[in-house]
Amino acid sequence: MASALLESFDGLLPSASILAMSIALLVVALLRRRKAAPPKPPPPPPPPEALCPVLAARSKTGTTTPPEVAKPRTKARRASAYLEMEADDASLWDVGARGFLPARAPRKEPSTPALRVLRDLGREVPSAALEESIGRTIQQRSAELEAAADAIKSIKHDEDELEVAHALYSYICCALVKESSERIVPRCLARGFCAVSRRLGRRPMLDYSGCVLYNWALLDEKGPVSTDNARMLRRFTGETRRPRLKLCGAFDAAMACWWRRSTRRRPRE
Numbered sequence: 001m002a003s004a005l006l007e008s009f010d011g012l013l014p015s016a017s018i019l020a021m022s023i024a025l026l027v028v029a030l031l032r033r034r035k036a037a038p039p040k041p042p043p044p045p046p047p048p049e050a051l052c053p054v055l056a057a058r059s060k061t062g063t064t065t066p067p068e069v070a071k072p073r074t075k076a077r078r079a080s081a082y083l084e085m086e087a088d089d090a091s092l093w094d095v096g097a098r099g100f101l102p103a104r105a106p107r108k109e110p111s112t113p114a115l116r117v118l119r120d121l122g123r124e125v126p127s128a129a130l131e132e133s134i135g136r137t138i139q140q141r142s143a144e145l146e147a148a149a150d151a152i153k154s155i156k157h158d159e160d161e162l163e164v165a166h167a168l169y170s171y172i173c174c175a176l177v178k179e180s181s182e183r184i185v186p187r188c189l190a191r192g193f194c195a196v197s198r199r200l201g202r203r204p205m206l207d208y209s210g211c212v213l214y215n216w217a218l219l220d221e222k223g224p225v226s227t228d229n230a231r232m233l234r235r236f237t238g239e240t241r242r243p244r245l246k247l248c249g250a251f252d253a254a255m256a257c258w259w260r261r262s263t264r265r266r267p268r269e
Contacts, residue, residue: 092159093209101225106214107160108233110168114151115161117144118168118192125175126237134175142188149192152199162199167210169193171234174206178236 092102109119121137128134138145155161173185173193185193190204197204216230223229 092163092214100213102163102209102214104160105218105221105225106216106233107164108217110161110164112151112155112161114144114147115165115168117141117148118165118172121172122168122234125171126235128175128179130237132179134172135180138172138176138186138189142186145186145188145192149188149195152192152195155199159200162196163209163214165192166196166200166202167214167234169196169204170206170210171236173204175236 092104093100094103109122110116121134121141124137125134128137152162152165155165169189169192173189176185176189177183193204215233217233218225219229219231
């Protein structure tokens, strides 16, 4: 009987040793896992300032206007009492009581001498669209346009000057592309358009600000900001009705914002 028990015990030894080895391996694995460093959390997404140089410039100074286009504090006279609620040193596109209209009345034409060629070409767009002569005029004044592109870099702290230059470049380029079968803008025109777009942090295209929001002037500079007292500064043709409809919509929205803000400030009786 004793011999039979010994034989059965010898038969259990291999399975017992395998079980013990498995338990030992499991314990070692658990200890290694406990000693291992915890996995690192995924890196946070980059802030918007790291993706956009304009936002980076604004976050450093704490302002809403990039430093390269910030306008110094001045004492210029406002075009109307409606605009007097805005600060002179505010960015043109800080949304306020005027809705999405600029904080100051749009500048009618560039004040930089080298940019007067843009003013001249902008005035010729309606007639050149009929005569299909804008391409020839640009070629004749290419030297002046090259000088205008060089002058964009020297404009400092004047957001209004850059804005009116951007609007004029956009109208001239659109008129040229519409007239010609070519889809490549001449270098003398593209250099300045891209330079002023970079300064403003916008794309070189005819956007809504250049077409509507920054494309009006008051007939009576001391009068109110209204559709009856405004005219379009730039047009592709001599037609005034269709562009004026867009301006009416922007003015109506701005006056609605102004009315809401003025009624909130009234003291309760």
